[in-house]
Amino acid sequence: xxxxxxxxxxxxxxxxxxxxxxxxxxxxxxxxxxxxxxxxxxxxxxxxxxxxxxxxxxxxxxxxxxxxxxxxxxxxxxxxxxx
Numbered sequence: 001x002x003x004x005x006x007x008x009x010x011x012x013x014x015x016x017x018x019x020x021x022x023x024x025x026x027x028x029x030x031x032x033x034x035x036x037x038x039x040x041x042x043x044x045x046x047x048x049x050x051x052x053x054x055x056x057x058x059x060x061x062x063x064x065x066x067x068x069x070x071x072x073x074x075x076x077x078x079x080x081x082x083x
Contacts, residue, residue, distance in 0.1 A: 032070070037061065041061045050082075
């Protein structure tokens, strides 16, 4: 546990460290690398931006997994729909 404390010490908040650890565990269980999730997020931005103006900084993409399946959830703030 001391290792984890040192790893996340500079994060500024306990919640951020817990969230990072949760993401690492989910990626491990789903066998998806963090790099793949980041690539997916970038490609989602490219596709959705063709049709909508979005707030990229407010975008949250999460991969959740259980024993049976993995679930991809994306929260993408939309500023306006392009006509």
